[in-house]
Amino acid sequence: xxxxxxxxxxxxNVFFHILTRxxxxxxxxYVNPEQHGRETLPAETAKRWLEELIHEEKETNLIFIxxxxxxxxxxxxxxxxxxxxxxxxxxxxxNGFFFNRILDKVAPEEVDYFSVGLDGSCPEINDFIxxxxxxxKCVAGIQKALAGGFNVSLIYTVSQWNIxxxxxxxxxxxxxxxxxxxxxxxxxxxxxxxxxxxxxQLTRKEWAAVVPRVADRAARLGIHVTYPKVFLDTQDRFxxxxxxxxxxFVFPNGRVxxxxxxxxxxxxxxxxxxxxxLPNLPINEKNLFELSISExxxxxxxxxxxxxxxxxxxxxxxxxxxxxxxxxxxxVNSNRR
Ligand code: SF4
Ligand code: SF4
Numbered sequence: 001x002x003x004x005x006x007x008x009x010x011x012x013n014v015f016f017h018i019l020t021r022x023x024x025x026x027x028x029x030y031v032n033p034e035q036h037g038r039e040t041l042p043a044e045t046a047k048r049w050l051e052e053l054i055h056e057e058k059e060t061n062l063i064f065i066x067x068x069x070x071x072x073x074x075x076x077x078x079x080x081x082x083x084x085x086x087x088x089x090x091x092x093x094x095n096g097f098f099f100n101r102i103l104d105k106v107a108p109e110e111v112d113y114f115s116v117g118l119d120g121s122c123p124e125i126n127d128f129i130x131x132x133x134x135x136x137k138c139v140a141g142i143q144k145a146l147a148g149g150f151n152v153s154l155i156y157t158v159s160q161w162n163i164x165x166x167x168x169x170x171x172x173x174x175x176x177x178x179x180x181x182x183x184x185x186x187x188x189x190x191x192x193x194x195x196x197x198x199x200x201q202l203t204r205k206e207w208a209a210v211v212p213r214v215a216d217r218a219a220r221l222g223i224h225v226t227y228p229k230v231f232l233d234t235q236d237r238f239x240x241x242x243x244x245x246x247x248x249f250v251f252p253n254g255r256v257x258x259x260x261x262x263x264x265x266x267x268x269x270x271x272x273x274x275x276x277x278l279p280n281l282p283i284n285e286k287n288l289f290e291l292s293i294s295e296x297x298x299x300x301x302x303x304x305x306x307x308x309x310x311x312x313x314x315x316x317x318x319x320x321x322x323x324x325x326x327x328x329x330x331x332v333n334s335n336r337r
Contacts, residue, residue, distance in 0.1 A: 002212060002327040004229060007245035011088070012055045015063045015249045018046055018078065022068040024095050026119075026130045028157055028186050028200070031067060032264055037253025043074025047081045048275040053248060059088035063115075070094050076105035083110055091115050093155070095130070096138030098145065108149040113180065115153045116142055119161075121168035129161055139176070146177055153180035159200045163210055170218035179331065181218050183211055183227035187261065187323065188304040201307050204231045204318060212327075219329040226328045229321040230307075238296045241324040242269075242289035259285050261299035261323055296320040 019040040020031050041049075054060045062082050069075055069092055082090050089112040092102075096116040116138060120126030123135040130138075145152050154176075156162075156169055166183070173181055185207075186200050207230055215225040232238060241247055242258045248270075249257040256270035256277065257263055262285040271280045288298050295301045295308055296319030309317045 002215065002329050005226070005326045005328045007239060007241055007322075007325070009244065009246065011059045011061060012053075012246040012248070013061045013063070014050075014053050015065055015247070016046070016050070016053075017065050017067065017249070017251045018069055018072050018075070019252055020067040021071055022066055022095070023071065023097060023099075024068070024131050024134060026095075026117075027161070028119075028129065028159060030187055030260070030263065035264055035266070036251040036255065039252045040072060041252040043072075043077055045275065046074070046078055049250065049272055049277075050078075050082060050087075051085060052272070052275070052277045053250065054085055054087065055246070058246065060086070061089045061091070062087040063091045063093055065093040068095055068097065068099065070097065070099040070102045073100055075100070075102060079106050079110050089113075091153075093117070094141075095134070096141035098141045103145055103148050103150065108151070111150060113151045113153045114145050115155055115182065116145075117155045117157070118142075119157055120165050121172045122165075125162050125165045129157075129159075142176055142178070151180070152178050153182060154178050155182040155184055157184040157186055158202065158207075158211065159186035160202065161200070163202060163206060166210055166214050167217070170214065170221050170223065173218065173223055174221050179223050181215075181223050181225045183215060183225065185228050185230055185323075188306070199306075201304060203307070204309075207231065215327070215329055219331045222331040224329070224331045226326050228323060229325040229327055232296060232319040232321045234294075234316070234318060236319065236321075238319050239322060239325070240289045240297070241322045242285060245324065247324060255280075257285060259289070259299060259323075261297070261303060262288070264303070294319070297322055 020033050020036050091113045093115045118138050119129045126135040142152055215227055218225045254272035255268040257268045267285040268280050269284050269286050270277050291298045295316045300320040
């Protein structure tokens with residue numbers, strides 16, 4: 001049975017984009033170099049920012065992300081530094097190419113998870129979205145990481161391109177030996193927004209008909225599954241993570257956001273200046289978090305209103321949940337640590 005994962009005030013999640021460069025050009029990539037910068041953050045600067053971001057009283061969960069973070073030659077030293085300063089967990093979000101022999105340069109105990117993106121159960125689906133040859137390269141990378149004793153999870157971003165394929169993923173995860181599965185929903189931002197890709201988002205009916213069932217099937221196979229809540233009934237309580245949680249999305253040009261949906265705009269709450277984390281004044285995303293509208297998330301209404309439906313009186317038929325609100329099912333045979 002899926003449980004909604006309540007926002008946590010006593011933990012801080014830091015999504016650290018240490019570069020925006022990537023070897024792939026996925027159709028749905030949300031990275032926006034115009035807004036996020038093109039530089040590779042020097043490892044020494046990244047370490048100083050990490051010291052600013054760690055919270056003394058809260059557990060800090062750190063996610064290294066990009067671009068492709070394994071393209072950063074300093075990633076192994078950053079992982080070790082993050083361990084040393086006391087991060088509670090360290091995840092590396094990767095496309096599975098595992099550059100710079102990263103698997104030889106860190107130990108399995110130093111990384112909680114390599115979280116690998118794969119958007120199809122076969123090359124035909126995945127490579128249409130992520131590029132020719134990426135399926136086989138990614139699967140080979142996963143197998144190498146597992147053989148090396150690393151924990152591997154898999155992220156699948158669902159859109160109209162691959163929703164019909166999602167049902168095949170639990171069997172693939174079982175075959176590969178992966179016991180943690182994140183189902184993500186496509187966001188109309190970054191490349192999806194720039195290319196004006198139409199009709200990629202899922203309707204509530206499509207989401208409800210497919211995602212919870214696939215998640216349930218995966219959980220029955222012993223896989224731990226997490227997926228976004230996305231839709232709320234009108235009587236459900238709405239909460240904005242910008243107000244009730246502690247998330248930081250850090251980019252190499254110094255911008256620090258609290259909401260992923262704000263990332264295409266200069267609305268970041270904070271900014272690194274001279275390696276100090278400072279508030280970004282005067283108007284930023286925090287001013288939007290406090291607006292209360294009957295559609296739920298304000299940013300969703302501004303940038304991807306295609307997922308809303310109204311009745312004949314102009315009232316929304318449901319709310320859109322905060323994009324950071326997740327459902328979670330514990331697999332019955334889960335053996336993750
Ligand atoms: S692997 Fe990630 S960063 Fe690279 S193009 Fe794909 S979505 Fe973007
Ligand atoms: S997605 Fe919406 S609800 Fe969530 S933090 Fe952003 S503005 Fe707030």
